[in-house]
Amino acid sequence: MTTGETATPPRRRDAAKTRRLLLDAAIQRFTRDGYAATTVRDIADDAGVNVALISRYFRSKEGLFEACLTSSVDDLRRNTGEAPLSRTPEAIARQIAGPCADGLPYHLVLLLRSSGDEAADRIRLGLLQSYGERLAAVAGWSPGSPGGDDLLLRAQVVLAAAAGIALLRTKSGLGPLAQATEEDLVPPLRDLVEALLKNG
Amino acid sequence: MTTGETATPPRRRDAAKTRRLLLDAAIQRFTRDGYAATTVRDIADDAGVNVALISRYFRSKEGLFEACLTSSVDDLRRNTGEAPLSRTPEAIARQIAGPCADGLPYHLVLLLRSSGDEAADRIRLGLLQSYGERLAAVAGWSPGSPGGDDLLLRAQVVLAAAAGIALLRTKSGLGPLAQATEEDLVPPLRDLVEALLKNG
DNA sequence: TTTTGAAGTCAACAATCGTTTACTAGAGGC
DNA sequence: GCCTCTAGTAAACGATTGTTGACTTCAAAA
Numbered sequence: 001m002t003t004g005e006t007a008t009p010p011r012r013r014d015a016a017k018t019r020r021l022l023l024d025a026a027i028q029r030f031t032r033d034g035y036a037a038t039t040v041r042d043i044a045d046d047a048g049v050n051v052a053l054i055s056r057y058f059r060s061k062e063g064l065f066e067a068c069l070t071s072s073v074d075d076l077r078r079n080t081g082e083a084p085l086s087r088t089p090e091a092i093a094r095q096i097a098g099p100c101a102d103g104l105p106y107h108l109v110l111l112l113r114s115s116g117d118e119a120a121d122r123i124r125l126g127l128l129q130s131y132g133e134r135l136a137a138v139a140g141w142s143p144g145s146p147g148g149d150d151l152l153l154r155a156q157v158v159l160a161a162a163a164g165i166a167l168l169r170t171k172s173g174l175g176p177l178a179q180a181t182e183e184d185l186v187p188p189l190r191d192l193v194e195a196l197l198k199n200g
Numbered sequence: 201m202t203t204g205e206t207a208t209p210p211r212r213r214d215a216a217k218t219r220r221l222l223l224d225a226a227i228q229r230f231t232r233d234g235y236a237a238t239t240v241r242d243i244a245d246d247a248g249v250n251v252a253l254i255s256r257y258f259r260s261k262e263g264l265f266e267a268c269l270t271s272s273v274d275d276l277r278r279n280t281g282e283a284p285l286s287r288t289p290e291a292i293a294r295q296i297a298g299p300c301a302d303g304l305p306y307h308l309v310l311l312l313r314s315s316g317d318e319a320a321d322r323i324r325l326g327l328l329q330s331y332g333e334r335l336a337a338v339a340g341w342s343p344g345s346p347g348g349d350d351l352l353l354r355a356q357v358v359l360a361a362a363a364g365i366a367l368l369r370t371k372s373g374l375g376p377l378a379q380a381t382e383e384d385l386v387p388p389l390r391d392l393v394e395a396l397l398k399n400g
Numbered sequence: 401t402t403t404t405g406a407a408g409t410c411a412a413c414a415a416t417c418g419t420t421t422a423c424t425a426g427a428g429g430c
Numbered sequence: 431g432c433c434t435c436t437a438g439t440a441a442a443c444g445a446t447t448g449t450t451g452a453c454t455t456c457a458a459a460a
Contacts, residue, residue: 013426013437036236037316040418050439055419114371116237121372128374149376154388156377157365161392164364165357171314172321174328176349177356188354188396192361195395196388213407213456240448250409255449402460409454417446424439430432 019057021047027068031106032170035065035115062117069123072107076127080134087138089193090186096162096193097185105166112163132156139197154196161192219257221247227268231306232370235265235315262317269323272307276327280334287338289393290386296362296393297385305366312363332356339397354396361392 011017025046029038040061044051058064095104111124133141136155141148165185169178176184211217225246229238240261244251258264295304311324333341336355341348365385369378376384 011427015437018437033316034234034236034314036234039416041416051418052420052440053438056437061418112367112371114234116233125372125374128368128372132375132377153376153380153384156368156375157361157385157388157392160364160368160377161357161361162364163368164360164362167312167367168328168356168360168363171312172325172328174325175332175356176353177332177360180353184353185357188357191395192357192392195391211457215407218407239446241446251448252410252450253408256407261448404459405457407454407456410452411450412452413448413450415447415449418444420443421441422439423441424437426437427435429434 015057018047018049018053021049022054022057022064023067023071026064027072027110030065030068030113031110034113040064062115062120065115065117066120066123068110069120072110073123073127076104076107076131089190089197092135092138092158092193092197093186093189094182096165096189097182099182100166100170104162105169108159108163108166109170112167128156128159132159135159135197151197158193158196165189215257218247218249218253221249222254222257222264223267223271226264227272227310230265230268230313231310234313240264262315262320265315265317266320266323268310269320272310273323273327276304276307276331289390289397292335292338292358292393292397293386293389294382296365296389297382299382300366300370304362305369308359308363308366309370312367328356328359332359335359335397358393358396365389 022043026038026043029043029046040054041051043064044054054061054064058067098104100106111127114121114124132152132155133143135158136148136152139151139155141151141155145151165177168174169180172178222243226238226243229243229246240254241251243264244254254261254264258267298304300306311327314321314324332352332355333343335358336348336352339351339355341351341355345351365377368374369380372378
């Protein structure tokens with residue numbers, strides 16, 4: 001099927017496509033280099049469009065960053081669904097160890113980046129909260145359950161560990177960790193998840 | 201002992217003291233806000249000295265950042281010594297859970313910050329490597345030991361987890377994690393360390 | 401007391417940042 | 431065909447960045 005008749009014909013000037021190009025380029029840059037170290041001109045160059053279009057489509061650099069966060073959050077919710085996570089520590093470990101380029105780790109690293117903006121912080125905190133709760137639910141946690149704070153804390157430790165691993169894996173060329181494949185990482189991470197979440 | 205006679209009398213103009221003031225202020229800023237988001241004028245204001253003295257004492261902003269890293273690394277080596285870490289998972293967990301303001305977590309967060317400078321990256325990588333090896337030694341690892349890569353990998357996972365926890369604890373107001381005391385955190389972290397390092 | 405070198409100050413530098421403005425060019429409706 | 435929005439461009443804005451050089455001030459040596 002080469003540009004089927006029902007598919008929208010490629011337009012030379014496509015606002016939606018340009019917006020998406022900017023968003024993708026921004027996510028990559030913000031994830032890799034952080035907010036402050038990233039220039040709007042870098043992003044525009046990566047996307048191959050004019051700098052002024054960032055202000056047009058996203059109002060400002062902070063607006064673009066917020067859009068990146070919500071886009072990443074939507075991706076995450078779409079992939080994992082609203083249902084509770086898979087219940088086996090193996091599956092959770094596999095998610096954490098997954099490909100750096102476009103899995104959970106990738107989104108977690110972006111979530112660690114800070115712009116100093118309040119709205120962005122709320123978005124970030126919202127996802128971390130809900131993700132932690134769903135992780136705790138695997139271990140039998142439910143809202144308001146007795147002694148549940150302990151389970152929630154343990155789930156958030158798992159989350160923090162996942163974030164730290166993703167960050168160290170992509171940013172530093174550290175020893176065996178940076179070159180480790182998914183298969184290398186699953187066994188230790190399964191142990192980690194089990195130790196923290198199976199005591200419930 | 202109030203400024204004993206042998207102690208150097210307080211000098212109105214003290215290069216060493218000024219240098220130290222700048223270094224301390226820079227470590228705080230770089231740790232909290234990262235490299236790119238921190239301004240040399242911010243640092244100088246915090247230290248209560250003139251901006252130009254940064255270029256004088258540290259040659260440049262990057263030079264100051266390198267000095268922060270080496271200072272932090274020296275602190276870490278001085279506190280933990282050259283000897284292997286305490287062998288009990290309890291003690292390791294306590295180190296990780298320690299006070300955010302000035303313990304291992306504080307130094308780890310600074311180590312996560314990147315300036316894009318090569319020299320700084322080498323310093324960072326050097327400490328992470330040696331710290332990972334000392335952590336692996338607790339589980340019986342030694343340089344060149346058979347199958348030792350697996351142990352080293354597990355130790356680095358512990359290190360990454362510690363870094364992620366420290367980062368999430370100080371930067372985001374996440375759930376019970378951010379407000380957790382050292383006593384709250386030690387039990388789950390002991391489980392984490394045991395699960396990863398006791399399988400050797 | 402005079403001299404001298406270091407410690408600290410001040411003001412400006414060029415470069416780069418995010419953002420805005422005025423403008424050109426293209427595509428669909430009449 | 432023309433007309434009219436809208437997508438995209440180019441150039442500049444003021445603000446802020448890291449850095450530098452000439453200047454002043456202090457303290458110790460002579």
